[in-house]
Amino acid sequence: MSYAIQVQGLRKSFRGQEAVKGIEFEVRKGELLALLGPNGAGKTTTIHMLSTLLPPDSGSAWIAGFDVVKQPKEVRARISLTGQFAALDEGLTGLQNLRMIARLHGYPAKEAREIAGHLLESFGLTEAGNRIVQGYSGGMRRRLDIAAGIVSRPEILFLDEPTTGLDPRSRQGVWETVRLLLAQGTTILLTTQDLEEADQLADRIALMDQGTMIAKGTSRELKTWLGGKTLELILTEPADPVLLTRLLADSSGRSNIRSDERLVYRIPVDNAAHAGQLVQSLLETPIGIESFSLKEPTLDEVFLALTRDSRDGAVTKRDSGRSPQ
């Protein structure tokens, strides 16, 4: 099986600061891999190295089989990068921007004009096409930016935090665009700080923190690693936390109970039956329960748990074990 993107031992430092510390991953053709991590995790540096903008200090990477260091021209012909800042000429109209990009990809003038028109239409920007980009909203810019990124029909698309700073509606618009591109067979490497985004779009997620890759897998796999479900209890009135925690620990058999305030308690449970027993046993006590619910772990929790591990120095590398060589 040939990969769209293959990365081995990639490293990069800036003035002695290691930004990326030897990461490995691969992306299959037609797949969306989300690089998920907080600010400063090294996501953008990674993308810049893969898109030939930055030379790596060591390690190798191949895009569609071409070496990013030795064959940058071949790589550039197959990729497209949509960065964190909209890569648009603010002084041109939307249409002019797309025509320019198409011309720079080598399309003849007439074809460039057609491509620009089609793209504006499919991204819902036809009306705005003749206005200068300076007056565009954040969402419109992003969509135009992605449109500019796919003018050349790239095999591989790098999207660096495509929805950062967008309102929910614009974010949905960008997601739909991404899904459309995936359906057309584009391979996408997307970086995001937004767990929901990774959950929504990604076939697989790679968690990055402080320049290393701390976990890789599908969103389901990542959630499984964190363990089972959580029972959330909301009480009718504050109870003595020490007493209640001990009571809950006794009847659930779990010690890692968390309470945000004196009214909300979270107890790890094995399954729904276990949670039911626990609620039943509480109903027999004088403690009043306002409501209870069974929660799946969120990617947020996975993320916090794993990054906490890696920062404590107890790096437990996790891998889906399904990445074949």
Place this chain on the structure above:
Amino acid sequence: MNTNGMGSPPLSAENRRKAGPTAFNSVRVFIWRTWQNTKNNGFGFIMDAVLSPVLMLLIFTYLFGGAIAGSTGAYIPYLLPGILVLTVSPMTVYSGTTLCQDISKGVYHRFRTMPFWQPSAVLGPLVTDAVRYLIALVVILAAGRLLGFRPAGGIRGAALALLLTALFAFAVSWIFSMIGVVAKRPETVSGTSMMILYPLMFASNSLVDPGTMPGWIGRLVELNPISVVVTAVRGLMEGTTGGGEIAAGLGVCLVLIAVFAPLTFYFYVTKPLR
């Protein structure tokens, strides 16, 4: 481990397209891009290329003309060629600041990942800038005519003078482009550039005859590249110049281009993105 299982692809039309545009075409696209930008910002362009040159001309003719040459009428034949050079010289700084601004925004990141001849991203804007210089020069010449300027060199001499001035500005714009590529912020570019430019502009023969200055300064002023070019432009306007002065003027331009264009390309292509 390289898993390139693609072999060498046949040269179909699609692959030629993937190979990117020719260098000539990509430069044309960048000229087009900068020109569209200029048109979309029509007000700025008129300020730049029309109003401020005319204002300069009026200020020097009417405020200083009497003091420097005895009367405004006597000053203008000497002044106008100088003003041509003095007006376009500061305009060349914009080439650097715009380039720096562009690079600090995202659009240059995208360009850098695209398969075209990279220097065209720098060359194209400078060619468009040269067109803007020419427009400004024509405007000044026309305004000068209204103020009574009648070049003895005729239309041919005047046209050659304008072309030489525009070439000089194009050459100088490479200096500031290089600074624009290297600098982190546009403010640095304009600050540095003005510091280089203003002493050179005023310590030249563009406004006054170096013969009126103390001896050693006068000789220094005549060595100033701006003076060399102004002398050639004046000669062309008056139709009195010999080949030597023109050759010296052209030489200044060509040396500037030969030194700073390759440096600009080099710094642009190797610029780290952080």
